[in-house]
Amino acid sequence: MSGRLKVLISGTGFAGQGHADAFRGAGAEVVGIVGRTPSVVEDVARTMGIPYAGTSWQEALDVCQPDIVSIATPGGAHHEHIKLAIEHGCHVFCDKPMTTSGETAVELYELAQEKNVKTAYAASFRYTASVLHARRLVAQGAIGEPVEVECISHFNLQREIPFGWSHRKDDGGGRLNNNFPHTLSIVTSVVGDTILSVMGDVRDDLGKAPIVEGVHNFATRRDFIPEDLDDPSLQWGESDVEWSYTVLAKLQSPFAARPVSVLFKHGGLVPRFHEDHIVFYGTEGAIYLKGHYGTGQLSFWGPDETWEDLPLPEDIAASVPDVTGDTEQCWHYLARELVKDIQGETVEPYPTFREGSQYQQIIDVIRSDAHWTDVSDLS
The missing domain is CATH 3.30.360.10 (Dihydrodipicolinate Reductase; domain 2)
Structure with missing residues (x-):
């Protein structure tokens, strides 16, 4: 693969800006950013020197033609954005949580497998x-x-x-x-x-x-x-x-x-x-x-x-990447591994949608509150 990988960011807050910096640190080109509020996304794009700013994810995929999408919004907004990106043929870097349920997380993991795209799941403090x-x-x-x-x-x-x-x-x-x-x-x-x-x-x-x-x-x-x-x-x-x-x-x-x-x-x-x-x-x-x-x-x-x-x-x-902040260091580390992997370099195993879907199912199990044994009637 020749040339710099193109990255589209979903999310304009701390994580979105942090992901953009991480991919730039990994040598990729951040070509666009998408957010809910026009004034906010335009301001972030201008401040960070990102050429495209928009509020429509589908339009951004069509216009920017990214190699990688970076999902940095709250978990409730992940499912549809990731699904569209995978169907568009993009590799995906996703912050946690992967989605809001084990069922939707498994769906995305299987879709990524089917479309043969690489995924990275940013449960990333393993890289401190x-x-x-x-x-x-x-x-x-x-x-x-x-x-x-x-x-x-x-x-x-x-x-x-x-x-x-x-x-x-x-x-x-x-x-x-x-x-x-x-x-x-x-x-x-x-x-x-x-x-x-x-x-x-x-x-x-x-x-x-x-x-x-x-x-x-x-x-x-x-x-x-x-x-x-x-x-x-x-x-x-x-x-x-x-x-x-x-x-x-x-x-x-x-x-x-x-x-x-x-x-x-x-x-x-x-x-x-x-x-x-x-x-x-x-x-x-x-x-x-x-x-x-x-x-x-x-x-x-x-x-x-x-x-x-x-x-x-x-x-x-x-x-460990030489950047300020533990969170930022870990994003940089994982983004670097994903970029290297896409470019065909050998890397150590990193968390993917396999782990993301597994973790989401485990969270569902824990939240089910089915683990207590009633002992109130013991003599």
């Missing part, structure tokens, strides 16, 4: 430097056989964040759609991607949020929190998604004889006391990653039975 380091250490046998993984995070999000897509199931909201795919991808990248079984519990401990006009960028939504929440004229929207979850899973690992037990514990609205973290426990040691997505310092527990902070190997440090 510390996670890449942990993956290497586990593969080298540093902790023996992995037996258990613990993923703990508490975000303490403001309850007054304006009502929007993150509060609505049909728009791809909920903490399972927007936090869980990253931690699940991290764990599978380190210990093995065969997910054997899963169960969980979810809780909506928010209930409602104020309705405020003018919120276009997810990253700046806090700036729109009303000053007077007791204003009688203020309208409120009802949440129908989970803001906290607890998930248990068993994974088959090529590095262990028995399934690995995994705990995913996330509280979206509650404060943390100790640090958020991800820990990989093995028969001969353990690896601790600081931070809710394991982006911080890696510490190792080995034969001397003490925790030691390990330096990052130089080659791993060099492999």
Whole structure:
């Protein structure tokens, strides 16, 4: 394949602009961007130097003739845009969640297989430097056989964040759609991607949020929190998604004889006391990653039975894109892998619509709330 790959972006907010930068960093040409509001998409296109701006996805596909589309809108808008793009013969880079249901996610995965297009699913925090380091250490046998993984995070999000897509199931909201795919991808990248079984519990401990006009960028939504929440004229929207979850899973690992037990514990609205973290426990040691997505310092527990902070190997440090922000680094990494793959270069396996459809089905299972055993009548 000769020439630069052409990319069309769906979405004008933090993710859309971040995806555009990531593909430019990978050597592709961003030829167009599509959004809902004409003034917003035109302003973003002008600011970023993107030649085409529009509000019709089909028209943009016809005019721009992209090789790749990048889907950076809330999950509720993914299905139709992705379907049209695949039928147009485009490769697809899609942020999480893939869609709003396992059924539609499977449909898109099968369509991509049928049309022979490449896909990338941006459950992409598996590409932080510390996670890449942990993956290497586990593969080298540093902790023996992995037996258990613990993923703990508490975000303490403001309850007054304006009502929007993150509060609505049909728009791809909920903490399972927007936090869980990253931690699940991290764990599978380190210990093995065969997910054997899963169960969980979810809780909506928010209930409602104020309705405020003018919120276009997810990253700046806090700036729109009303000053007077007791204003009688203020309208409120009802949440129908989970803001906290607890998930248990068993994974088959090529590095262990028995399934690995995994705990995913996330509280979206509650404060943390100790640090958020991800820990990989093995028969001969353990690896601790600081931070809710394991982006911080890696510490190792080995034969001397003490925790030691390990330096990052130089080659791993060099492999991480030199851009500001963990989210942005991971988008750049995955976009680079997809571009290389399309161009015929050999790359390591990366998350695709196979994982995206699988994760969406797992989220449906967890949300089904079919995992409790009534013991109230036990004597």
